[in-house]
Amino acid sequence: MFFGCLFALGILFLAKDPTILISDLQGQYEIGVASKLLYVLAAACPILVIQRIIQIVFAIRLEDYKFQRVLVFTNAIKILSVFVFSLRESTSWLSILFLYSVVL
16 A cells, blocks of 8 residues: 555656656646546556455455456446536546546
């Protein structure tokens, strides 16, 4: 968990100035998009670490089928959310990416 938080802090540092990581960015639009994507990655990093820890715990206890049920449920939510976002006219693709990152 500590390594995940440390990695997220590093990504947050890079999100402030994404040209450190990607030197070919030109214009404010490209820099803004890269910065927003790095913020989403930093927000999703601790969630991914927690998901892996839970997966390891359930696998060790031989109750992996329960975790698989949770994954099936969250993937169904992701699929159904496509219809919700497609009905809206002004949905940002970053909000969709953030939702997919947050929901297991």
